[in-house]
Amino acid sequence: MNKKLLAVPHFGTLALLLALTLFPFYMLLVSSLKYTEQAIHNFWGVAFPLHLDNYSVAFKQIAPFIGNTALISTAIVVGVVIISSLAAYSFVRFDYPGKQLFFVLILSLMMIPGYLILIPQFLLVQKLDMLNTYQGQIFPPMAFGAAMATFLMKTFFEGLPKSLLEAADMEGAGERQIFLRIVIPLSLPIIATVAIINFLAGWNNYIWPLVATNGDAVKPVILALSTITGNMDQGIGVKLAGYIISSFPLLLLFIVATKPFISGVTSGAVKG
């Protein structure tokens, strides 16, 4: 009896909180399918006919920028995984003077906030002739992701069975073979986590491309969102459709890789 009475406020509160959380996205979705006319007469509900054409209009405007972002984010992920896994392997497998210092040097970078080095980074990229290029949008974010990734990978590599690596040593396998054939294949979970953290960060990057690009050639989709326009009839529906299209790849990633996604965002926040 008591239990059933308690269930009402319990689920009632949950339902209310969930509704409030999702309400903006509901509004985004239904409004993205309307023309101005429909939005005026029916602001809150689903209005028919559904104007899927808003999506095709928006997609035409942002498709090249989605391509840019996909390329940039993927390159950041590949770069971070390569340099961080090599560094983590160095820390776990070898013993050389200065090892601890190098590790601290990498870790302490996590303390340096992005805005502090924004201006010198901009001047540097300008000097290297990398403004308005893909490289200019790949390397600085890569440097940001690498410290955290090295830390995560080092921790993971330390947990790999020592006997396996020793056996490989006995067999006379070289470092390259041990790294590529044993360590990397066994570390796919942490690589997935690192990849997701950096893909998300790459997709979300706003300030850096705002500073390091102008014009359309290499512009990422996040910067293109504010320039999406529909005609008088279409109104803001087209813009909102563009917001949803640009979110779609991340939603897809979340659906196919929920677990590493959640562990990625939490470890990304906590920084180890």
Next chain:
Amino acid sequence: MTNTARFFRRQWKGYIFLLPIFLVLGTFKYIPFFNAVKMSFYDWNGANVKEFVGFDNFVRLFQDDTFYASLKNIGIFTVSGVLIQLTVPLLAAVLVFHVKQLRLQNLLKVWFVVPLVIPSIVIYLTWQWIFAGEYGVLNQLLEQLGLESWTHAWLGESKTAIWSIVFVNFPWIGGITFLLYLAGLMSIPSELFEVAKLDGMNAWQRFIRLELPLVRSQVKLVMVLTIINQIQSFENVLVLTNGGPGDKTITPALYLYTKGFSYSEMGYASAIGLVLFIILLLLTLINNKFVKNTDKID
């Protein structure tokens, strides 16, 4: 001797594996960092004017009203952010945790974190639309309820702008905080809940005596993370109000950005960055010394 020989046979390879990361970090983080520190002692427009001015930038900064306005604003963001993050997401996490049907629990977990999956700029632009003066969702809602007199240009008026920014993401659940609390609750041994049941605790007693003490470390972590994040508020303000109206919502990071890129006062901007960095560093030290130590004592 044999040690040196062994070192040269194998261990030196360790340096080679470190080479790529230090090339990237050296170029794109260490050099810019040292330049940022150096530049804060220069009068510099990023191009031809470059003159060493000692501590002038800092002296000027501590007489700059806009800088104090920005500190006040991050004060508001930080206090309200901490209050928010310590309450609503915790409530939601406890409620989700006590859903006994596992499938439903998982489903709730996934739906609550949807805002985390959407690009942050899309979230800000969506809330910009919600707060818009004409045809904004919030104003439409108020009109629907017959409260026309309550409508505002939320982001454009000096009284409402900063609180509108605080309200973005209402009810503030869809974030990492919620997941951290949930993970903390999940790690509480289930026997303790059995005992609580046998003791006849009601939900509130269980929360106060059992759950809250056992997620204490998560609560501390959330507090530290929230403070650090709020002090650095930048993108959300840039997109939503660009610091306005006037300096009602400006933050130090945004002020740095404006000074650096709109006014080409790159030396002064670097000084702002350095001061903010030192504040953060001090807070981190305080955290390491006090907050982490108390954990060890109990």
